[in-house]
Amino acid sequence: MSTDAADLASLATLLADETRAAMCLALLDGRAWTAGELAAHAGVARSTATEHLDRLVGGGLLAEERQGRHRYLRLADASVAHLIEDLSARLEPARTPVRGLRQATVSAAMKRARTCYDHLAGELGVAVADALTARGLLDQRGGFALTGAGVDWLTAEAGIDPAALRQQRRPLARGCLDWTERRPHLAGVAGARLCERFLEQRWVVRIGSSRAVKVTPAGRAGLRELLGID
Known part of the structure; x- marks a missing residue:
């Protein structure tokens, strides 16, 4: 397998988890969220959220900044936002009725x-x-x-x-x-x-x-x- 193919597969794996995908979608609002806010949004424990966020930061999709006790996360740059939005646009419209x-x-x-x-x-x-x-x-x-x-x-x-x-x-x-x-x-x-x-x-x-x-x-x-x- 070529290096490019392996890197692409690694990038795709980052978004292949529903919790990580939910966090990235939330950050499309352009603001920085705390780790606690993202954990609550995704419906997971803080410790679980930390593991997912570390992977997203390590993979270059998110950037982090620490202020005191708080850890703030945001999308790394505009190109990441475009990637997520482009992928979302290629999904079939949801057939599940709104409840x-x-x-x-x-x-x-x-x-x-x-x-x-x-x-x-x-x-x-x-x-x-x-x-x-x-x-x-x-x-x-x-x-x-x-x-x-x-x-x-x-x-x-x-x-x-x-x-x-x-x-x-x-x-x-x-x-x-x-x-x-x-x-x-x-x-x-x-x-x-x-x-x-x-x-x-x-x-x-x-x-x-x-x-x-x-x-x-x-x-x-x-x-x-x-x-x-x-």
């Missing part, structure tokens, strides 16, 4: 709008990408690329600092296949900065501790004026 009002409400909220690591996803994320494309600001033909007008729009209309767009280790625009809409939304530096801007302006706000976000009244008015999104 209970709470589960139905959470599922609907995630479908409408959520964060995918540091950018917007769901119906809202796809709507933003479509609106940018319709205005000639984003070119989706043969890949995702901001046009010259799109770069100007981000700084002049969306109010994003030009310096914040200059990150050479990450593409300015990237298509990320949305796992609920089965269509791409905008990732990359541009997607991250837009999401950050919308959160700062409180056009979108987080719903509890989940990845789901909701558009505020100010956001509805702002998105309609900025991009024509109703």
Whole structure:
């Protein structure tokens, strides 16, 4: 077996466990979680969670930071988030019926709008990408690329600092296949900065501790004026 094949198999093994997969999916909200929070989310004991987290950190999928008694975990970088989201998008839609009002409400909220690591996803994320494309600001033909007008729009209309767009280790625009809409939304530096801007302006706000976000009244008015999104 080649070294590359062995490394790929090792990476796949990290996500082949349901507990580790649940932890990685939770961290797609882009925030750092404590080991205790991830243990509770996955429904396992702290000692069990520690074993799984050590494997994920050792495999390069998670990064850790210690502050006092607390151990904080996050996805190692944006490429890990894209890997997990891309894998999720290739799953068959769940055929198990939703049980209970709470589960139905959470599922609907995630479908409408959520964060995918540091950018917007769901119906809202796809709507933003479509609106940018319709205005000639984003070119989706043969890949995702901001046009010259799109770069100007981000700084002049969306109010994003030009310096914040200059990150050479990450593409300015990237298509990320949305796992609920089965269509791409905008990732990359541009997607991250837009999401950050919308959160700062409180056009979108987080719903509890989940990845789901909701558009505020100010956001509805702002998105309609900025991009024509109703």
